[in-house]
Amino acid sequence: MSGLAVQLWCVAALLGLALVAVALSRSPRLATAVIYSATLLCCAVAAGSALTWLLLHADAAAESVLPIGLPWLGAHLRLDALAAFFLVVVNLGGTLASLYALGYGRHEHAPQRVLPFYPAFLAGMNMVVLAADAFSYLLSWEFMSLASWALVMAHHRVAANRRAGYVYLLMASFGTLMLLLAFGLLAGTAGHYDFAAIRIAPHAPWIATLVLLLMLLGAGSKAGLVPLHVWLPQAHPAAPSHVSALxxxxxxxxxxYGFIRVVFDLLGTPDWSTSGVVLAFGGVTAAVGILYALMESDLKRLLAYSTIENIGVVFVALGLALAFQANDEKLPAALAFTAALFHVFNHSLFKSLLFFGAGAVLSATGERDMDRLGGLIHRMPVTSVVFLIGAIAISALPPFNGFVSEWLIFQAVLQSPQLPQWGLKILVPAVGALMALAAALAAACFVKAYGVTFLGRPRGAATGSAHEVDRFSLSAMAILAALCLAAGVLPGFVMDALAPIAADILGGRLPAQTPLAWLSFVPITESRGSYNGLLVALFIAVSASLGFVAIRLVSSGAVRRGPAWGCGFTDPAPLAQYSAAGFAQPIRRVFGTLLFRARDRVTMPPPGDVAPARLRIELHDQVWERIYAPLANGIVGAAVRLNRLQLLTIRGYLSLVFATLVTLLLVLAIWP
Known part of the structure; x- marks a missing residue:
């Protein structure tokens, strides 16, 4: 059976599981075990098949046309190297999320609202990647969006979740409209909706530029580019934790994937100026996303905002690839493109791990507010270790995988002086500086997240009864932690697996890395940078071990106990510890005034008044208040005014119809 056939059978099985979940809705425990186990199996088969195709058949492409969809078109499906890679990402995530859900799903309050849509959501994502015509792509995209919206609304009785679902639905509709316009321009007057015809058709420069901007808006709204990110920090925390990870x-x-497929594959060689737009969006998204995360005390919202930062990092790499491709610099373009795909894979690993960890904390304590947690390292030792690994990986620290992909992106930034355009010579270093700032702030952000959540003393009663989660959840998190380490220590194998994709899309590839000695990898030449994850990992392990032994030998061995240092405060209350807001205060004072209109309001009672003093921190979402709130108010105001049309007389209605008809006739008469 061909790889494409395996993928289609897996999609069909996932859709069938959605129907099985409806049939088993009256037996929630049985349905939970059956649906998540079967979904795990389907996704594991699909991931294995896609990985096999990527490693063994990356130079080939399998295509098929199903007799569904538009009558004259059918449903075109294609499996090539790019699609195989993203199918690995989708189905590996689905496999581990299903394993995690076998334990986590037992605590779900309304499983009948989750189980039917969970396999359907995975099926929709697979079909988006396999689609090879505009109609099938948009249909799969909408199916994916609606299934994920239903999962966001699983706990619809919570007012915040209903609002999150509403905002998500609006932004998803906006993104689909942008994609529809983009594919309409690509099809042109000939109406070629299949990707093969679009790929060989000539596109005027202004159409290519407009399509790129529309894809940036359409795919960017789903990915979380600033300022299209407003739905993401609301919807991701509202969904169950395994769905949030997906x-x-x-x-x-x-x-x-949609952005890469259209901009890199279907449009052909871009103009250098369009790369500047992608770079600017990516740089701003990376910096703003991590600043939003630093201001958060809700653990799942913090993780959602950090996703925005990592999406910005990926788009910076894609913008660099576009810039080098426009100037026919194939090797630097392949470096930037490979780095983008590597970071896509890495982020899918450590962000899933972190959301699983947040879900474990939520299951054990019932809390997402970090200021009510603390001391969980003693109650949940395994979760604390794997969450620490995820925090190190997302902070881009060696020897884990986040460091490798971000280091590759910085290597691509260092190739920018050879670009001939002065605009890019200035823009790329500026974006590189934003990325460096985002990387430093990410480390601070996850020091806060881990320290306030797991270290110190319990800040609330909920942590006192916390306990380690089930073995299914721990197994899923342990596998992800191991993959984060493996991809960081052995990055050459990943880069060689990604090389055929760059060769197919850009016409250039990086040199083979696996034949190099000591599992090193050299992106371009040794004089421009090399890295050995295995030696770095061994150096860290040996240094830490020697430090531990030295401290044990030098120390006296006598045990002395005393109260923890409280920075001069003698109050032993747990609330005297650093809070999430207190940790972020220095950064909030530097950046908060500009981005959040941050203000600390202190209420100090007069002498003799026994009322407590209070500190209230005000933060404002400038994007929401300056863009979306006025837009929403304008739409509501226009709707109220247009509501008067319902009260017209018959004469008024006839006049309105006549005026509309005349206007349309004039447009047709003037249209060239």
Whole structure:
């Protein structure tokens, strides 16, 4: 059976599982075990098949046309190297999310609202990647969006979740409209909706530029580019934690796939100026996303905002690839493109791990507010270790995988002086500086997230009864932690697997890395940078071990106990510890005034008043208040005014119809 046939059978099985979940809705425990186990099996088969295709048949492409969809078109499906890679990302995420859900799903309050849509959501993401014509792509995209919206609305009785679902639906509709316009321009007057015809058709420069901008808006709204990100920090925390991991770690990558498929594959060679737009969007998104995350005390919202930062990092790499491709610099273009795909894979791993960890904390304590947690390292030791690994990986610290992909992107930034355009010579270093700022702030953000959540003393009663989660959840998190380490220590194997994609899309590829000695990898030449993850990991392990032994030998061995240092405060209350807001205060004072209109309001009672003093921190979402709130108010105001049309007389209605008819006739008469 061919790889494409295996993928289609897996999609059909996932859709069938959605119907089985409806049939088993009256037996929630049985349905939970059956649906998640079967989904795990389907996704594991699909991931294995896609990985096999990527490693063994990357130079080939399998195509098929199903007799469904538009009558004269059918449903075109295609499996090539790019699609195989993203199918690995989607189905690996689905496999581990299903394993995690076998335990986590037992605590779900309304499983009948989750189980039917969970396999359907995975099927929709697979079909988006396999689609090879505009109609099938848009239909699969909408199916994916609606299934994920239903999962966001699983706990619809919570007012915040209903609002999150409403905002998500609006932004998803906006994104689909942008994609529809983009494919309409690509089809042109000939109406070629299949990707093969679009790929060989000539496109005027202004059409190519407009399509790129529309794809940036359409795919960017689903991925979470600033300022199109407003739905993401609301919808991701509202969904169950294993669904949040899929939405943040996988669905955003499906949006990136759509951008790559259209801009890099279907449009042909871009103009250098369009790369500047992508670079600017990516740089701003990376910096703003991590600043939003630093201001958060809700653990799942913090992780959602950090997704925005990582999406910005990916788009910076894609913008660099566009810039080098426009100037026919094949090797630097392949470097930037490979780095983008590597970071896509890495982010799917460590962000899923972190959301699983947040879900474990939520299951054990019932809390997402970090200021009510603390001390969980003693109650949940395994979760604390794997969450620490995810935090190190997302902070881009060696020897884990996040460091490798971001280091590759910085290597691509360092190739920018050879670009001939002065605009790019200035823009690329500026974006590189934003990325460096975002990387430093990401480390601070996850020091806060881990320290406030797992270290110190319990800040609330909920942590006192916390306990380690089930073995299914721990197994899923342990596998992800191991993959984060493996991809960081052995990155050459991943880069060689990605090389055929760059060769197919850009016409250039990086040199083979696996034949190099000591598992090193050299992106371009040794004089421009090389890295050995295995030696770095061994150096860290040996240094830490020697430090531990030295401390044990030098120390006296006597045990002395005393109260923890409280920075001069003698109050032993747990609330005297650093809070999430207190940790972020220095950064909030530097950046908060500009981005958040941050203000600390202190209420100090007069002498003799026994009322407590209060500190209230005000933060404002400038994007929402300056863009979306006025837009929403304008739409509501226009709707109220247009509501008067319902009260017209018959004479008024006839006049309105006549005026509309005359206007349309004039447009047709004037149209060239």
């Amino acid at each position: 939405m943040s770690g996988v669905m955003t990558k499906v949006a990136i």
